[in-house]
Amino acid sequence: MSEKTIPYKIYLEENEMPKQWYNVRADMKNKPAPLMNPATHKPMTIEELSQVFCTELAAQELDDTTPYIDIPQEISDFYKMYRPSPLVRAYCLEKALGTPAKIYYKFEGNNTSGSHKLNSAIAQAYYAKKQGLKGVTTETGAGQWGTALSMACAYLGLDCDVYMVKCSYEQKPFRREVMRTYGANVTPSPSNKTAVGRKILEEFPGTTGSLGCAISEAVEAATTREGYRYVLGSVLSQVLLHQSVIGLETMTACDKYGINPDIIIGCAGGGSNLGGLISPFMGRKLRGEADYKFIAVEPASCPSLTRGKYAYDFCDTGMVCPLQKMYTLGSGFIPSANHAGGLRYHGMSGVVSQLYDDGLIDAVSVEQTSVFAAAQKFARIEGILPAPESSHAIKVAIDEAMKCKETDEEKTIVFGLTGTGYFDMVAYQKFNDGEMSDYIPTDEEIAKSLAKLPKIN
Amino acid sequence: MSEKTIPYKIYLEENEMPKQWYNVRADMKNKPAPLMNPATHKPMTIEELSQVFCTELAAQELDDTTPYIDIPQEISDFYKMYRPSPLVRAYCLEKALGTPAKIYYKFEGNNTSGSHKLNSAIAQAYYAKKQGLKGVTTETGAGQWGTALSMACAYLGLDCDVYMVKCSYEQKPFRREVMRTYGANVTPSPSNKTAVGRKILEEFPGTTGSLGCAISEAVEAATTREGYRYVLGSVLSQVLLHQSVIGLETMTACDKYGINPDIIIGCAGGGSNLGGLISPFMGRKLRGEADYKFIAVEPASCPSLTRGKYAYDFCDTGMVCPLQKMYTLGSGFIPSANHAGGLRYHGMSGVVSQLYDDGLIDAVSVEQTSVFAAAQKFARIEGILPAPESSHAIKVAIDEAMKCKETDEEKTIVFGLTGTGYFDMVAYQKFNDGEMSDYIPTDEEIAKSLAKLPKIN
Numbered sequence: 001m002s003e004k005t006i007p008y009k010i011y012l013e014e015n016e017m018p019k020q021w022y023n024v025r026a027d028m029k030n031k032p033a034p035l036m037n038p039a040t041h042k043p044m045t046i047e048e049l050s051q052v053f054c055t056e057l058a059a060q061e062l063d064d065t066t067p068y069i070d071i072p073q074e075i076s077d078f079y080k081m082y083r084p085s086p087l088v089r090a091y092c093l094e095k096a097l098g099t100p101a102k103i104y105y106k107f108e109g110n111n112t113s114g115s116h117k118l119n120s121a122i123a124q125a126y127y128a129k130k131q132g133l134k135g136v137t138t139e140t141g142a143g144q145w146g147t148a149l150s151m152a153c154a155y156l157g158l159d160c161d162v163y164m165v166k167c168s169y170e171q172k173p174f175r176r177e178v179m180r181t182y183g184a185n186v187t188p189s190p191s192n193k194t195a196v197g198r199k200i201l202e203e204f205p206g207t208t209g210s211l212g213c214a215i216s217e218a219v220e221a222a223t224t225r226e227g228y229r230y231v232l233g234s235v236l237s238q239v240l241l242h243q244s245v246i247g248l249e250t251m252t253a254c255d256k257y258g259i260n261p262d263i264i265i266g267c268a269g270g271g272s273n274l275g276g277l278i279s280p281f282m283g284r285k286l287r288g289e290a291d292y293k294f295i296a297v298e299p300a301s302c303p304s305l306t307r308g309k310y311a312y313d314f315c316d317t318g319m320v321c322p323l324q325k326m327y328t329l330g331s332g333f334i335p336s337a338n339h340a341g342g343l344r345y346h347g348m349s350g351v352v353s354q355l356y357d358d359g360l361i362d363a364v365s366v367e368q369t370s371v372f373a374a375a376q377k378f379a380r381i382e383g384i385l386p387a388p389e390s391s392h393a394i395k396v397a398i399d400e401a402m403k404c405k406e407t408d409e410e411k412t413i414v415f416g417l418t419g420t421g422y423f424d425m426v427a428y429q430k431f432n433d434g435e436m437s438d439y440i441p442t443d444e445e446i447a448k449s450l451a452k453l454p455k456i457n
Numbered sequence: 458m459s460e461k462t463i464p465y466k467i468y469l470e471e472n473e474m475p476k477q478w479y480n481v482r483a484d485m486k487n488k489p490a491p492l493m494n495p496a497t498h499k500p501m502t503i504e505e506l507s508q509v510f511c512t513e514l515a516a517q518e519l520d521d522t523t524p525y526i527d528i529p530q531e532i533s534d535f536y537k538m539y540r541p542s543p544l545v546r547a548y549c550l551e552k553a554l555g556t557p558a559k560i561y562y563k564f565e566g567n568n569t570s571g572s573h574k575l576n577s578a579i580a581q582a583y584y585a586k587k588q589g590l591k592g593v594t595t596e597t598g599a600g601q602w603g604t605a606l607s608m609a610c611a612y613l614g615l616d617c618d619v620y621m622v623k624c625s626y627e628q629k630p631f632r633r634e635v636m637r638t639y640g641a642n643v644t645p646s647p648s649n650k651t652a653v654g655r656k657i658l659e660e661f662p663g664t665t666g667s668l669g670c671a672i673s674e675a676v677e678a679a680t681t682r683e684g685y686r687y688v689l690g691s692v693l694s695q696v697l698l699h700q701s702v703i704g705l706e707t708m709t710a711c712d713k714y715g716i717n718p719d720i721i722i723g724c725a726g727g728g729s730n731l732g733g734l735i736s737p738f739m740g741r742k743l744r745g746e747a748d749y750k751f752i753a754v755e756p757a758s759c760p761s762l763t764r765g766k767y768a769y770d771f772c773d774t775g776m777v778c779p780l781q782k783m784y785t786l787g788s789g790f791i792p793s794a795n796h797a798g799g800l801r802y803h804g805m806s807g808v809v810s811q812l813y814d815d816g817l818i819d820a821v822s823v824e825q826t827s828v829f830a831a832a833q834k835f836a837r838i839e840g841i842l843p844a845p846e847s848s849h850a851i852k853v854a855i856d857e858a859m860k861c862k863e864t865d866e867e868k869t870i871v872f873g874l875t876g877t878g879y880f881d882m883v884a885y886q887k888f889n890d891g892e893m894s895d896y897i898p899t900d901e902e903i904a905k906s907l908a909k910l911p912k913i914n
Contacts, residue, residue, distance in 0.1 A: 007471040008537040014464040080465040081549065081840045092538065092612075110567045112842045112877070154837040155549075174631075174882035178842060180889045181833055376638055380611040383538045385569045385635060420569070422879045425631035432637045 025064035032350035033325035082111035101404035113148035115419030120242035121148035134227035135159025139214030142342035143175030145233030150182035167208035216318025234270025243276020271349025330449030340427035341388025482521035489807035490782035558861035570605035572876030577699035578605035591684035592616025596671030599799035600632030602690030607639035624665035673775025691727025700733020728806025787906030797884035798845030
């Protein structure tokens with residue numbers, strides 16, 4: 001199909017939407033290392049995992065051989081309320097940059113959670129409901145995951161307990177209020193509601209919390225009550241499975257319009273968006289059917305891929321979760337206070353970590369003032385005010401497009417625009433006022449945090 | 458086409474998008490009354506109007522005979538960045554209500570301005586740019602219009618001066634910050650920057666402003682500087698013209714899928730959304746080609762159609778704008794302090810007013826606690842957190858669907874979901890906390906305000 005026929009926005013028809021998720025692990029020669037029991041240092045069994053997660057999700061977590069898994073009809077129906085998401089041709093950005101590159105972005109922000117997180121939230125809530133549970137517990141940092149889960153639970157009639165990192169709870173009262181509008185119980189973490197929360201409060205009375213700490217509280221709240229399970233919005237392989245819907249739609253749209261991506265870019269915090277976006281393309285690469293350059297973009301203030309270690313580590317501060325082999329900065333690592341937005345997790349998806357370790361993905365880190373400058377430029381040119389997280393991918397997409405301008409190459413760049421920044425205006429205000437700063441952790445800081453890795457390695 | 462083939466969301470193809478706006482005045486037997494010069498009480502000439510508005514827009518304002526006006530290519534291209542907007546089949550809401558009615562909504566919230574306002578903002582900014590102006594001035598209340606105009610001006614490289622009603626400026630710092638991110642100058646109104654602002658501040662030192670007052674300031678800021686014109690987001694006939702894109706897309710989608718609306722519902726503040734949504738359908742009704750029931754929904758706290766008077770009135774507090782014949786509560790009317798969200802204008806579009814006076818539109822007023830209850834229900838069922846303004850239409854759409862349940866009628870209901878409520882969480886919080894109240898102005902209050910209508914009537 002000729003270039004000219006590509007519209008600004010490609011929406012698939014409802015019947016072109018994926019009917020199965022794609023499990024990239026099935027095509028990986030080197031599988032991600034198994035989750036380990038933190039007490040026994042032995043691979044987690046499905047029985048053990050089912051104490052924390054719904055049984056069906058535990059099974060998905062352990063399944064590294066089935067390439068395609070059916071999307072249940074109820075989830076497909078929910079997807080139809082806000083999907084397919086558009087694959088957008090950034091005609092205006094290309095023109096403004098004067099680049100010969102063709103730039104596309106898969107925009108996941110057109111739903112009230114404001115991000116791609118809803119794709120996995122509805123799946124996890126669905127399996128909880130199917131198992132007859134009363135509700136689910138989770139943590140949220142920037143708030144997108146908590147909002148997504150609240151929406152999914154409201155839709156299905158499930159209880160939803162969200163432990164929200166205290167500094168976010170205080171700085172983002174409107175995020176909290178969206179969750180409450182959807183009927184969720186939102187607790188600032190660390191809290192007095194859990195033993196692990198009380199312990200952390202005792203040890204660090206002034207703490208404003210961390211993602212790792214909120215995870216510990218949510219896991220405790222799930223495992224110590226009848227009828228609850230814990231759900232997580234990133235990092236896990238099951239989440240990447242659900243998020244493959246992003247990549248599958250992108251691939252169908254590309255194939256339909258004869259678009260052949262050279263470079264695929266995603267921001268990476270826990271890896272949910274990046275993994276979901278690239279999965280089906282990575283499958284083609286792993287099967288030798290096509291080649292792509294994949295770029296993971298992470299904040300310079302929380303550089304797990306580019307400066308972390310590939311090792312077993314705790315997923316949470318309380319050390320109650322299974323151990324996972326991943327690129328990590330150490331479970332005690334907390335990005336500096338001036339870091340805005342999400343992408344603040346100390347570790348990384350096991351799948352993404354293994355692919356990166358195998359040299360199948362590149363990674364770069366970028367500083368936040370340059371990220372917000374890219375975000376502002378993008379907003380003014382393309383009309384969408386992006387989330388700080390998504391803007392990491394924008395920054396590198398623009399960099400790559402400018403390289404194409406220098407070399408006069410007509411590369412096709414696809415990036416994931418994971419969400420909108422409507423609840424991140426405090427950070428934008430800092431940037432607009434010229435008060436935003438950068439911080440890059442020192443080697444000593446990272447080494448100190450890595451020194452506390454568990455002994456299993 | 459059978460019922461079953463209707464997807465959750467109908468997106469038109471790019472080539473099905475309207476290439477012309479529709480001017481409903483051309484088909485009206487009783488035309489809206491002409492704008493009057495406030496000094497001479499004579500119809501405004503294009504020369505006079507061109508002092509305030511861009512010349513092309515002044516011409517559109519006065520044109521009540523041309524049925525179709527070409528959408529310039531540059532505006533069409535901008536539309537393609539965020540349009541077509543989806544016509545959504547509310548399958549989940551229908552099921553939750555247990556109604557035989559078929560409910561559709563035209564969702565205009567999938568853009569960063571969060572509403573339909575962008576449709577006219579880009580048009581007005583385009584004509585200003587084409588005329589070689591430096592910039593435009595405007596007012597904003599709830600902030601959607603100011604955001605939309607900022608986006609359009611950033612895209613075209615125009616200065617954008619926004620006078621924001623002071624209470625909104627203070628209560629919605631994030632709205633303000635979005636506008637700043639798009640490069641707009643945002644001033645709380647009343648301000649010291651204009652003579653009319655200084656006069657109002659002198660007279661009412663503690664005032665938190667009003668839309669009518671902000672309009673006066675913006676008009677002064679446009680007419681006393683070289684290279685600026687004033688633009689307005691609602692009320693004017695030119696705005697309804699641009700907003701006809703909503704109705705035209707809706708009609709094309711309905712025709713394509715064999716959907717025959719019985720009832721079309723829109724919230725009404727100044728009338729921009731309602732007028733835009735119903736225009737092409739009203740055209741069919743006026744030409745005797747079809748019949749529809751149209752319902753304008755307004756807040757009980759600002760009931761211009763249901764309790765106002767059809768008379769010439771000032772459009773602004775400072776009495777500098779042309780006089781317009783419209784349903785009005787009097788230009789001094791300000792909704793009570795507990796009123797949340799937009800739809801707080803004392804008057805109404807002249808087009809909508811005339812159609813209502815001719816009995817072609819019905820109007821109802823609803824109280825805000827019932828509106829927020831409908832909003833919360835809708836958010837939980839359909840997944841979209843609606844703007845308070847849009848929720849007025851939701852409330853009445855649900856009421857109509859429930860009537861269908863009682864009478865077992867399979868009516869087709871279409872309503873305008875003008876935008877999202879992401880910047881209205883203070884109001885949602887009040888509702889969530891059970892602290893929201895209603896207020897209905899007394900007959901005496903309205904009579905007192907109407908007593909100050911200009912003598913032209």
